Amino acid sequence: MTGLQRSWVESANSAETDFPLNNLPYGVFSTSNEDERCGVAIGDQILDVALLESEGLIKLGPKPVLDLPFWNDVMELGPDKWAELRARLTELLGKGGDPALSGNTELRAAALVLQADAKLHMPFVVSEYTDFYAGRHHAFNVGTMFRGPENALPPNWLHIPIGYNGRASSVVLSGTDIRRPWGQLKGPDDPRPRFEPSERFDIELEMGAIVGTASEGPITLDEADQNIFGYVLLNDWSARDIQAWEYQPLGPFQSKATATSISPWIVTAAALDPFRCKTPPREVELLAHLKDTGPMLFDIDLSISLQPEGGTDSIIAETNYNEMYYSAAQQLAHHTTSGCAMNVGDLLGSGTISGPEKHNRGSLLELSWGGKEPFTLDDGTERSFIEDGDTLTLRGAAHGDGYRIGFGACEGTVLPALKSPFG
Amino acid sequence: MTGLQRSWVESANSAETDFPLNNLPYGVFSTSNEDERCGVAIGDQILDVALLESEGLIKLGPKPVLDLPFWNDVMELGPDKWAELRARLTELLGKGGDPALSGNTELRAAALVLQADAKLHMPFVVSEYTDFYAGRHHAFNVGTMFRGPENALPPNWLHIPIGYNGRASSVVLSGTDIRRPWGQLKGPDDPRPRFEPSERFDIELEMGAIVGTASEGPITLDEADQNIFGYVLLNDWSARDIQAWEYQPLGPFQSKATATSISPWIVTAAALDPFRCKTPPREVELLAHLKDTGPMLFDIDLSISLQPEGGTDSIIAETNYNEMYYSAAQQLAHHTTSGCAMNVGDLLGSGTISGPEKHNRGSLLELSWGGKEPFTLDDGTERSFIEDGDTLTLRGAAHGDGYRIGFGACEGTVLPALKSPFG
Numbered sequence: 088m089t090g091l092q093r094s095w096v097e098s099a100n101s102a103e104t105d106f107p108l109n110n111l112p113y114g115v116f117s118t119s120n121e122d123e124r125c126g127v128a129i130g131d132q133i134l135d136v137a138l139l140e141s142e143g144l145i146k147l148g149p150k151p152v153l154d155l156p157f158w159n160d161v162m163e164l165g166p167d168k169w170a171e172l173r174a175r176l177t178e179l180l181g182k183g184g185d186p187a188l189s190g191n192t193e194l195r196a197a198a199l200v201l202q203a204d205a206k207l208h209m210p211f212v213v214s215e216y217t218d219f220y221a222g223r224h225h226a227f228n229v230g231t232m233f234r235g236p237e238n239a240l241p242p243n244w245l246h247i248p249i250g251y252n253g254r255a256s257s258v259v260l261s262g263t264d265i266r267r268p269w270g271q272l273k274g275p276d277d278p279r280p281r282f283e284p285s286e287r288f289d290i291e292l293e294m295g296a297i298v299g300t301a302s303e304g305p306i307t308l309d310e311a312d313q314n315i316f317g318y319v320l321l322n323d324w325s326a327r328d329i330q331a332w333e334y335q336p337l338g339p340f341q342s343k344a345t346a347t348s349i350s351p352w353i354v355t356a357a358a359l360d361p362f363r364c365k366t367p368p369r370e371v372e373l374l375a376h377l378k379d380t381g382p383m384l385f386d387i388d389l390s391i392s393l394q395p396e397g398g399t400d401s402i403i404a405e406t407n408y409n410e411m412y413y414s415a416a417q418q419l420a421h422h423t424t425s426g427c428a429m430n431v432g433d434l435l436g437s438g439t440i441s442g443p444e445k446h447n448r449g450s451l452l453e454l455s456w457g458g459k460e461p462f463t464l465d466d467g468t469e470r471s472f473i474e475d476g477d478t479l480t481l482r483g484a485a486h487g488d489g490y491r492i493g494f495g496a497c498e499g500t501v502l503p504a505l506k507s508p509f510g
Numbered sequence: 511m512t513g514l515q516r517s518w519v520e521s522a523n524s525a526e527t528d529f530p531l532n533n534l535p536y537g538v539f540s541t542s543n544e545d546e547r548c549g550v551a552i553g554d555q556i557l558d559v560a561l562l563e564s565e566g567l568i569k570l571g572p573k574p575v576l577d578l579p580f581w582n583d584v585m586e587l588g589p590d591k592w593a594e595l596r597a598r599l600t601e602l603l604g605k606g607g608d609p610a611l612s613g614n615t616e617l618r619a620a621a622l623v624l625q626a627d628a629k630l631h632m633p634f635v636v637s638e639y640t641d642f643y644a645g646r647h648h649a650f651n652v653g654t655m656f657r658g659p660e661n662a663l664p665p666n667w668l669h670i671p672i673g674y675n676g677r678a679s680s681v682v683l684s685g686t687d688i689r690r691p692w693g694q695l696k697g698p699d700d701p702r703p704r705f706e707p708s709e710r711f712d713i714e715l716e717m718g719a720i721v722g723t724a725s726e727g728p729i730t731l732d733e734a735d736q737n738i739f740g741y742v743l744l745n746d747w748s749a750r751d752i753q754a755w756e757y758q759p760l761g762p763f764q765s766k767a768t769a770t771s772i773s774p775w776i777v778t779a780a781a782l783d784p785f786r787c788k789t790p791p792r793e794v795e796l797l798a799h800l801k802d803t804g805p806m807l808f809d810i811d812l813s814i815s816l817q818p819e820g821g822t823d824s825i826i827a828e829t830n831y832n833e834m835y836y837s838a839a840q841q842l843a844h845h846t847t848s849g850c851a852m853n854v855g856d857l858l859g860s861g862t863i864s865g866p867e868k869h870n871r872g873s874l875l876e877l878s879w880g881g882k883e884p885f886t887l888d889d890g891t892e893r894s895f896i897e898d899g900d901t902l903t904l905r906g907a908a909h910g911d912g913y914r915i916g917f918g919a920c921e922g923t924v925l926p927a928l929k930s931p932f933g
Contacts, residue, residue, distance in 0.1 A: 271797065427768070
């Protein structure tokens with residue numbers, strides 16, 4: 088593992104920043120006087136790469152791909168260009184690199200925007216969204232609650248990464264308020280269903296992998312790994328009571344369609360490369376098309392915090408992406424087995440990332456054991472599920488020697504349900 | 511019900527054509543000398559509406575919306591413009607209407623293209639695709655096969671239209687060959703799963719409803735009905751053996767992702783208006799947000815035929831869209847309950863449309879009762895599931911007094927699986 092790479096942007100040379108030169112994550116931002124365009128986080132600044140492209144300091148192809156409100160066109164250029172862009176940014180921002188930017192006072196002033204002065208937007212157009220159920224501890228916890236520990240894992244679970252298609256239109260940027268949903272509910276004691284606001288609204292701490300290269304037919308695990316452009320934090324907001332009533336026999340539907348929040352910066356697979364790690368030991372040998380061929384998971388520390396309205400922020404769970412049983416590459420490879428075409432901008436949710444201990448659980452459903460064991464916040468108040476006004480925040484970072492590859496926060500505040508479902 | 515409306519395009523004045531003046535369905539076509547653009551079927555011709563727009567005979571908005579390879583931009587204009595376009599086309603193509611086209615020999619020759627000389631393309635960009643399970647007979651048949659007649663319907667089935675998110679990238683135009691998929695399978699007698707080509711590849715006869723107006727939060731049933739732009743025939747190709755192994759607990763995934771074929775012409779809700787009918791009597795009262803407020807199903811005769819390679823075409827099932835328990839409007843209204851945003855171009859599959867009798871079953875799974883009772887084609891050969899080289903064709907039409915509103919065929923030929931899954 089290399090140490091901190093130094094930049095002439097001084098705020099990037101701290102062990103605490105999410106965005107050292109080693110990271111260079113991709114986002115979309117706007118300022119009071121300019122529309123949405125592509126930017127790269129560096130320290131406490133955003134580098135306006137659309138401006139650098141128009142000034143000729145970055146040239147990726149025959150037409151501009153950075154003065155756009157999404158990174159999809161860069162992804163379309165393919166992995167060689169991804170590597171070229173990263174190398175060029177390192178050269179332009181690194182201490183002692185190409186002085187074309189660092190040595191041009193006027194351009195520096197125009198191209199570096201303080202993050203505090205910018206508004207962030209969705210970093211890419213989500214083509215389709217798939218959500219998986221590939222965390223061993225989460226599947227075991229949820230299965231135990233519903234079926235007992237002997238039958239916790241479905242028979243297929245150790246053989247394929249179980250997934251379902253989610254709703255791309257549900258994906259929103261961190262910071263977007265989340266309205267508590269209405270839905271059809273039927274508790275075990277209700278004689279018939281009722282249409283009411285969800286009473287068991289929850290989160291799921293996940294990582295999202297972004298497909299950067301399209302494919303038509305089945306692809307190998309190595310191809311899948313190469314096709315992933317980058318990662319974000321992902322919160323799969325989940326209405327447990329709507330889910331319990333609707334999910335048999337065809338899976339979750341409206342329970343997962345209210346919102347899916349993502350963190351604003353795409354952290355590239357290249358930036359995470361030093362943090363690759365293996366999946367846990369296989370409990371059953373995987374079939375050839377899914378068998379691990381190398382380290383494709385990542386060592387990323389993750390946390391959830393909850394802040395009641397007007398209260399203080401409590402960390403309620405801490406876990407790590409390396410707890411997953413299946414990597415995003417395995418999920419993507421499985422996704423293509425039937426000939427399913429994958430497109431640039433497809434987003435794959437990892438599934439809830441829980442660890443072995445109680446404090447490692449990635450959902451309130453698990454933290455409160457289905458509401459039966461409420462947990463306590465730092466200020467002494469109790470929670471089973473989300474209450475109106477609560478702000479839920481996911482954070483994540485890979486930790487290197489003297490630096491961190493951070494994701495920025497993925498947060499959302501839950502607003503009360505509408506008085507009538509129809510506004 | 512009005513009778514046949516007459517056109518000066520003589521082939522449109524037949525009781526046998528799918529495309530009389532009453533229909534005016536929307537497609538996308540190309541010819542040897544011109545790229546993909548919007549067209550309208552009339553008799554055995556396609557009216558090049560992109561040309562009429564460029565000539566000023568049709569004007570829908572400030573910028574052209576018809577010289578495009580999709581109808582999404584027309585949908586974006588909203589229901590008033592949809593009505594205006596239909597009225598204008600009726601005026602231009604009707605006998606004794608506006609002579610701007612009929613009286614201009616040169617323009618007529620340029621604007622009418624024989625269907626036989628054109629190539630058809632996907633008529634719209636599919637934003638997201640959702641598939642439902644809303645046919646009472648199909649759900650009962652499948653449930654009986656798996657759980658016995660007493661437990662055939664899941665407890666939620668009579669209260670909500672059960673649906674799952676499908677894969678938009680799987681949607682292809684009628685005529686596209688369908689490659690038998692590979693997948694992970696495990697039969698009841700297999701000690702462990704295996705990765706092999708599907709042995710139980712099937713179809714599902716469905717209607718597809720196209721969302722023409724976007725919505726952000728929950729919408730009423732009446733709003734949902736108004737937001738549907740039109741309908742197509744839809745074949746939800748299904749690998750039953752992949753499905754059986756993967757679908758617990760999160761629903762079908764790769765079993766449904768190989769392909770979803772649609773018919774080439776969008777038949778508008780306006781053209782189908784005379785064929786509106788009620789849903790069947792409710793077995794349990796629906797909650798207020800789903801309760802029927804008017805006739806929102808349609809009386810459309812449907813059939814499936816199967817033609818073995820080099821053999822003759824046998825009709826293997828006949829049914830009607832009016833057999834559905836839930837209308838597309840009810841499905842769309844339910845889809846929005848959680849606040850799920852819907853977009854122009856979203857496609858909703860009705861679910862398999864089976865009727866009460868054996869000959870009314872909309873899938874081979876039901877026709878062969880899970881493979882236990884093979885059915886016989888006209889030439890005496892038997893089928894349980896699809897064999898390589900088989901062409902499956904869906905057909906559909908609403909029958910008026912002396913005319914029919916047809917959909918054109920929705921067909922696909924199944925090619926053998928690749929020797930290796932990776933091409």
